[in-house]
Amino acid sequence: MDRRIDKGQATRRHLIEVATELFADRGYEGTSIEAVLERTGMSRGSLYHHFPGKDRLFEAVVESVHTQVGESALAAVTASGATEPHDLLKAAELAWIRLASEPVVRRILLIDAPTVLGWRRWRDLEAQYGLGMLKTVLQQAADTGHVPANLVESFAHILLAAGNELALVIALAEDVPAAQATAEAAVEEFLARLLRPISEPAKRT
Amino acid sequence: MDRRIDKGQATRRHLIEVATELFADRGYEGTSIEAVLERTGMSRGSLYHHFPGKDRLFEAVVESVHTQVGESALAAVTASGATEPHDLLKAAELAWIRLASEPVVRRILLIDAPTVLGWRRWRDLEAQYGLGMLKTVLQQAADTGHVPANLVESFAHILLAAGNELALVIALAEDVPAAQATAEAAVEEFLARLLRPISEPAKRT
DNA sequence: CCATTGACAAACCGACGGTCGGTTTACTAA
DNA sequence: TTAGTAAACCGACCGTCGGTTTGTCAATGG
Numbered sequence: 001m002d003r004r005i006d007k008g009q010a011t012r013r014h015l016i017e018v019a020t021e022l023f024a025d026r027g028y029e030g031t032s033i034e035a036v037l038e039r040t041g042m043s044r045g046s047l048y049h050h051f052p053g054k055d056r057l058f059e060a061v062v063e064s065v066h067t068q069v070g071e072s073a074l075a076a077v078t079a080s081g082a083t084e085p086h087d088l089l090k091a092a093e094l095a096w097i098r099l100a101s102e103p104v105v106r107r108i109l110l111i112d113a114p115t116v117l118g119w120r121r122w123r124d125l126e127a128q129y130g131l132g133m134l135k136t137v138l139q140q141a142a143d144t145g146h147v148p149a150n151l152v153e154s155f156a157h158i159l160l161a162a163g164n165e166l167a168l169v170i171a172l173a174e175d176v177p178a179a180q181a182t183a184e185a186a187v188e189e190f191l192a193r194l195l196r197p198i199s200e201p202a203k204r205t
Numbered sequence: 206m207d208r209r210i211d212k213g214q215a216t217r218r219h220l221i222e223v224a225t226e227l228f229a230d231r232g233y234e235g236t237s238i239e240a241v242l243e244r245t246g247m248s249r250g251s252l253y254h255h256f257p258g259k260d261r262l263f264e265a266v267v268e269s270v271h272t273q274v275g276e277s278a279l280a281a282v283t284a285s286g287a288t289e290p291h292d293l294l295k296a297a298e299l300a301w302i303r304l305a306s307e308p309v310v311r312r313i314l315l316i317d318a319p320t321v322l323g324w325r326r327w328r329d330l331e332a333q334y335g336l337g338m339l340k341t342v343l344q345q346a347a348d349t350g351h352v353p354a355n356l357v358e359s360f361a362h363i364l365l366a367a368g369n370e371l372a373l374v375i376a377l378a379e380d381v382p383a384a385q386a387t388a389e390a391a392v393e394e395f396l397a398r399l400l401r402p403i404s405e406p407a408k409r410t
Numbered sequence: 411c412c413a414t415t416g417a418c419a420a421a422c423c424g425a426c427g428g429t430c431g432g433t434t435t436a437c438t439a440a
Numbered sequence: 441t442t443a444g445t446a447a448a449c450c451g452a453c454c455g456t457c458g459g460t461t462t463g464t465c466a467a468t469g470g
Contacts, residue, residue, distance in 0.1 A: 154391030186359030
C-alpha cells in the first residue's frame with residue numbers, strides 16, 4: 001500500500017469537510033477558493049490536484065451531504081417501526097423536514113445545488129436518493145388501491161416538493177417550534193387525504 | 206415634460222429587456238455585465254447609473270417577469286370562468302404549469318431567483334404574487350369545510366411547490382406532451398383529494 | 411540507484427464586477 | 441442669452457476570483 005495515497009485521501013476528505021462548512025455558511029458564490037485554502041492550510045495546487053474545479057468540489061460536498069442525509073432518513077424511518085404506506089410516508093416526510101431544517105442541508109442541497117449543478121444533475125441525485133424511496137412506498141399504496149397507479153410518479157414528485165417547501169417554511173418562521181408543529185399537522189392531514197382510496201374516478205365539479 | 210427622464214426610462218427598460226433574454230438563456234452567473242453592455246450598446250457607466258449592481262439588475266428583471274406571469278395567470282383563471290374553489294385552483298395550477306414551461310420563467314424565477322435574491326426575498330415576492338391568490342381561494346375552501354382552516358397556509362405552500370415541481374418535471378421530460386398530460390391528470394386528482402371534505406369532522410380553529 | 415508518480419507549492423493569467431472622475435445633454439431661471 | 445444645475449452617459453482603471461502552468465519533493469518500484 002502506498003502511504004502517499006492514504007495521505008491524499010485524507011486531505012481530500014479534509015477539503016470536503018472544510019468546504020462543507022463554508023458552503024453551508026456563505027453559500028457557493030460567497031465562498032472563495034481562497035477561503036477554503038486558508039481554512040485548510042492547503043495550497044491552490046493541492047486543491048486543484050484533487051478537484052478539477054470549484055464546481056466539482058461543490059459536487060463532492062453535495063454527494064457527501066446527500067449520503068449522510070439519506071442514511072439519517074432511512075434510520076429514522078426504520079426506527080419508527082412503520083409498515084403501512086401512510087405511516088412510512090409520514091415518517092419519511094417528518095424525518096426529511098427535520099433534516100432539512102439543518103442549515104447545511106438547506107443551503108447546500110436545497111438552495112445552491114440546483115443552480116450550481118444544473119437542476120438536471122440535481123434531479124438525478126434527488127431521484128437516486130429521496131425520490132426513489134417515495135416511489136417505492138407509493139407503489140405499495142397503489143397496489144392496495146390507495147392511489148392511482150399511473151400517478152405514482154407525479155405524486156412522488158409532489159410529496160418530495162411538499163417536504164422541501166415545508167422545511168423552508170419552517171426555516172423562515174419566527175416561531176420555529178410552532179411552525180414545526182403546524183407543518184407536522186399539515187403532513188398528517190395531507191397524507192391522509194392523498195392516500196385515501198378512490199371509490200369513483202376523479203370527480204368533477 | 207423632461208425628455209431626459211423619458212430617455213432614461215427607455216434605456217432602463219431596454220436594459221431590463223436585454224438582460225431578461227440573457228439571464229434566461231445563460232443564467233445569472235453565465236451572463237456577464239459585458240454581454241449586456243454589448244447587446245444594448247450601452248456603456249458601463251450608464252448601466253451602473255440605472256442599477257447599483259448586477260444583482261439589482263437581476264432583481265428588476267425578476268419583478269418584471271413576475272408581473273407579466275401574474276397578469277397572464279390571472280387572465281387565464283378568469284377566462285376559465287371558474288367559480289368553485291376546486292375549479293379555481295385547478296385553473297390556476299394549470300396556468301402556472303404552462304407558464305413555467307417557458308424557459309424565461311423557469312430559468313429566472315425558479316432556478317436563479319432563489320439563489321441570487323436570497324430565498325427570503327424570493328419568498329416575499331412569491332407570497333405577493335402566487336401564494337396570495339392560492340391562500341385566498343383555499344380560505345374559501347376552508348369556509349365551506351373542504352379544508353381545515355388552520356392548515357390553509359401550509360396547504361397553499363404545498364400547492365405552490367407542487368405546481369413548481371410538476372412544471373420542472375415537464376420541462377425535463379423527453380416526451381413533453383405526454384408529461385404535460387400526466388401532470389394535468391395528477392393536478393386534477395391531487396386537487397380532488399386535497400379538497401374533499403373528510404367524513405369525520407376536520408380540526409378547525 | 412534511478413525513472414516514475416502522486417502530492418503539493420506558487421507565480422501567473424484572463425475575466426469579471428464594480429468604482430470614479432469626467433463629459434454631454436437638456437431643462438430652468440435670471 | 442446665458443449661467444447654473446442635474447440627469448444621463450462614458451470609459452479607463454482596480455481588486456478579486458477561478459483556473460492554469462511550471463516546478464519541487466519525496467515515496468515507490470524495478
